[in-house]
Amino acid sequence: MSNNPIGIFDSGVGGTSIWKEINALLPYEDSIYLADSKNAPYGEKSEEHILQLSIKNTELLLSKGCKLIVVACNTATTNAIAHLRKNYEVPFIGIEPAIKPAALNSQSKKVGVLATKGTLSSSLFNSTSEMHASGIKVLEQEGTGLVPLIEQGKVESKETKELLEKFLTPMLNAGVDYLVLGCTHYPYLIPVLEEILPENIKIIDSGEAVARQTKSVLRKNSLGNSSKEKGKHQFFTNTNVAVLKSFLKDVDEHIVVENMDF
Numbered sequence: 497m498s499n500n501p502i503g504i505f506d507s508g509v510g511g512t513s514i515w516k517e518i519n520a521l522l523p524y525e526d527s528i529y530l531a532d533s534k535n536a537p538y539g540e541k542s543e544e545h546i547l548q549l550s551i552k553n554t555e556l557l558l559s560k561g562c563k564l565i566v567v568a569c570n571t572a573t574t575n576a577i578a579h580l581r582k583n584y585e586v587p588f589i590g591i592e593p594a595i596k597p598a599a600l601n602s603q604s605k606k607v608g609v610l611a612t613k614g615t616l617s618s619s620l621f622n623s624t625s626e627m628h629a630s631g632i633k634v635l636e637q638e639g640t641g642l643v644p645l646i647e648q649g650k651v652e653s654k655e656t657k658e659l660l661e662k663f664l665t666p667m668l669n670a671g672v673d674y675l676v677l678g679c680t681h682y683p684y685l686i687p688v689l690e691e692i693l694p695e696n697i698k699i700i701d702s703g704e705a706v707a708r709q710t711k712s713v714l715r716k717n718s719l720g721n722s723s724k725e726k727g728k729h730q731f732f733t734n735t736n737v738a739v740l741k742s743f744l745k746d747v748d749e750h751i752v753v754e755n756m757d758f
């Protein structure tokens with residue numbers, strides 16, 4: 497089992513930002529990535545629908561022998577990971593907005609969170625936020641419309657920049673000094689965000705923490721790959737291969753990117 501691949505899924509291309517962190521930390525692991533772009537955005541769907549999609553992705557990864565699953569999507573994690581953990585035997589790693597480090601380090605005691613509607617409305621997000629941000633003002637902003645633009649590859653478009661400006665203005669006026677990116681698609685917006693945000697505002701996401709957690713869970717469960725050769729990686733999308741490839745163009749490893757109906 498330990499030489500089997502790690503499974504990773506997201507509502508689309510965004511989870512590749514997490515895959516890159518995992519691959520940097522665990523270069524000898526093989527992986528299978530599912531981009532469920534056909535069903536993006538998850539963030540506007542009901543909890544029940546997000547759960548059904550998460551089950552579908554999980555079962556496909558398990559049928560391919562995955563030894564551990566990374567839910568590389570804040571929306572799927574906050575709405576479905578408890579159910580997945582209860583119903584399947586493999587370990588699951590999830591991702592949630594990095595409220596804790598932002599709240600601990602904020603000088604202004606005001607932090608902004610940009611995430612999907614599905615994440616911000618989930619009870620997991622709200623309990624985490626309550627637990628880690630007491631005494632801190634958390635300005636939540638739904639990023640409605642951003643995921644579809646990123647899924648079309650329009651990361652640096654005028655439309656994307658205008659939408660971000662609209663979303664960030666209330667936080668900037670309120671005086672936040674941290675912006676938490678609570679969606680795995682959003683790290684791809686960092687170059688545009690840096691054009692908009694003043695230099696004193698720090699941007700944080702949870703990608704590195706997820707990779708560290710993946711490493712630690714593999715070790716604890718004796719599931720680390722014993723190979724000393726670079727991992728093999730398969731990426732599947734149920735829509736556009738060219739768009740998924742464009743988010744992987746900076747990857748040196750040998751990867752296979754294919755279309756699959758799922």
Ligand code: DGL
Binds near residue numbers: 571678
């Ligand atoms: N990458 C997903 C997340 O982290 C995007 C959700 C969506 O498809 O709306 O939340």
